[in-house]
Amino acid sequence: xxxxxxxxxxxxxxxxxxxxxxxxxxxxxxxxxxxxxxxxxxxxxxxxxxxxxxxxxxxxxxxxxxxxxxxxxxxxxxxxxxxxxxxxxxxxxxxxxxxxxxxxxxxxxxxxxxxxxxxxxxxxxxxxxxxxxxxxxxxxxxxxxxxxxxxxxxxxxxxxxxxxxxxxxxxxxxxxxxxxxxxxxxxxxxxxxxxxxxxxxxxxxxxxxxxxxxxxxxxxxxxxxxxxxxxxxxxxxxxxxxxxxxxxxxxxxxxxxxxxxxxxxxxxxxxxxxxxxxxxxxxxxxxxxxxxxxxxxxxxxxxxxxxxxxxxxxxxxxxxxxxxxxxxxxxxxxxxxxxxxxxxxxxxxxxxxxxxxxxxxxxxxxxxxxxxxxxxxxxxxxxxxxxxxxxxxxxxxxxxxxxxxxxxxxxxxxxxxxxxxxxxxx
Numbered sequence: 497x498x499x500x501x502x503x504x505x506x507x508x509x510x511x512x513x514x515x516x517x518x519x520x521x522x523x524x525x526x527x528x529x530x531x532x533x534x535x536x537x538x539x540x541x542x543x544x545x546x547x548x549x550x551x552x553x554x555x556x557x558x559x560x561x562x563x564x565x566x567x568x569x570x571x572x573x574x575x576x577x578x579x580x581x582x583x584x585x586x587x588x589x590x591x592x593x594x595x596x597x598x599x600x601x602x603x604x605x606x607x608x609x610x611x612x613x614x615x616x617x618x619x620x621x622x623x624x625x626x627x628x629x630x631x632x633x634x635x636x637x638x639x640x641x642x643x644x645x646x647x648x649x650x651x652x653x654x655x656x657x658x659x660x661x662x663x664x665x666x667x668x669x670x671x672x673x674x675x676x677x678x679x680x681x682x683x684x685x686x687x688x689x690x691x692x693x694x695x696x697x698x699x700x701x702x703x704x705x706x707x708x709x710x711x712x713x714x715x716x717x718x719x720x721x722x723x724x725x726x727x728x729x730x731x732x733x734x735x736x737x738x739x740x741x742x743x744x745x746x747x748x749x750x751x752x753x754x755x756x757x758x759x760x761x762x763x764x765x766x767x768x769x770x771x772x773x774x775x776x777x778x779x780x781x782x783x784x785x786x787x788x789x790x791x792x793x794x795x796x797x798x799x800x801x802x803x804x805x806x807x808x809x810x811x812x813x814x815x816x817x818x819x820x821x822x823x824x825x826x827x828x829x830x831x832x833x834x835x836x837x838x839x840x841x842x843x844x845x846x847x848x849x850x851x852x853x854x855x856x857x858x859x860x861x862x863x864x865x866x867x868x869x870x871x872x873x874x875x876x877x878x879x880x881x882x883x884x885x886x887x888x889x890x891x892x893x894x895x896x897x898x899x900x901x902x903x904x905x906x907x908x909x910x911x912x913x914x915x916x917x918x919x920x921x922x
Contacts, residue, residue, distance in 0.1 A: 499559040503656035509621035516698035521872035523615030538638035547649030588617035650773035661813035691743035697901035705912035712892035724800040738845035756847040759812040778812035
């Protein structure tokens with residue numbers, strides 16, 4: 497049995513989970529037909545070796561209890577014919593983990609023509625994308641490359657955000673980051689708020705769209721030519737999409753659009769968290785003015801400046817202080833009012849989680865048998881739509897999690913088309 501202390505983001509995510517299931521998913525697209533028995537045994541073996549199972553929460557501490565023989569009750573689910581991959585993921589994102597005896601992982605298999613999906617819907621507060629990638633690696637190699645399996649339990653982080661990202665850590669230290677974040681927060685007064693047309697309904701749906709093979713290389717070239725990051729280009733595209741398709745209330749003093757980016761904080765921990773299992777994420781945000789939204793090059797430059805400035809000033813690490821404020825607020829604001837608070841005071845039109853899987857274990861098995869790697873992010877109470885962009889080899893796709901009460905299904909293809917057209921125009 498392994499144990500650790502719940503950090504500030506995990507505490508905040510548990511509050512969000514009380515409003516609506518805060519679930520995420522990661523999926524392997526694998527060539528050929530699956531052997532369910534092989535995948536079932538590989539999953540049980542991985543969970544036992546990694547020391548993962550059901551979670552016990554006591555105060556601010558959590559413990560993992562390996563289920564051993566009980567794992568058969570919580571094994572890999574074969575999705576029956578007639579339910580599409582997107583439908584199944586959508587259902588999983590909205591289904592609560594409300595059984596204390598159930599582990600925070602729901603593995604599944606979807607069979608398609610010539611390939612299959614093997615993935616897991618997971619309770620996001622327990623782990624970030626990096627941690628779940630290690631889970632999927634151990635599951636995958638036990639089925640397709642057993643000699644590469646790591647027969648050891650996961651290492652839980654001995655400490656939280658204060659220990660790893662506190663005063664004096666990072667580029668400028670958290671104190672400077674807090675000062676900069678406070679100044680930046682004032683810019684949100686110029687940001688448009690979401691138009692709530694059908695009441696606050698936090699249920700979500702999932703959609704995925706692939707771009708042509710090799711397209712991502714042209715996007716990389718466009719970023720290098722401008723001296724910006726690929727994520728800067730993606731955020732510019734998302735700002736355009738949100739301005740067009742997310743209904744917002746424009747007021748004389750509120751003309752801009754704000755979008756956020758999820759940041760992996762592990763690189764800021766001097767290597768102490770590179771293999772730790774847990775949740776260590778931060779946030780940055782950019783504000784896009786109307787004049788920039790109508791000038792793509794100017795928009796990209798503005799986003800790049802803001803992103804660089806925030807990284808230099810330690811804003812990703814300092815976002816822990818905003819999380820702490822959110823945790824404190826949750827003690828006084830009723831759950832049914834919390835979503836309204838976020839919509840009013842943190843008016844994010846959309847967000848992005850961007851990962852290059854070419855820096856991961858997946859490249860060893862791509863393009864066969866591993867065809868693609870799919871990540872699905874939750875929206876939480878702040879954002880009506882989140883884009884999870886993932887690159888593996890020359891494969892690139894956009895996974896969208898959105899609230900249909902705000903962003904209708906009919907606009908999904910147009911949003912994906914705008915993403916491609918905007919970036920292709922650069």
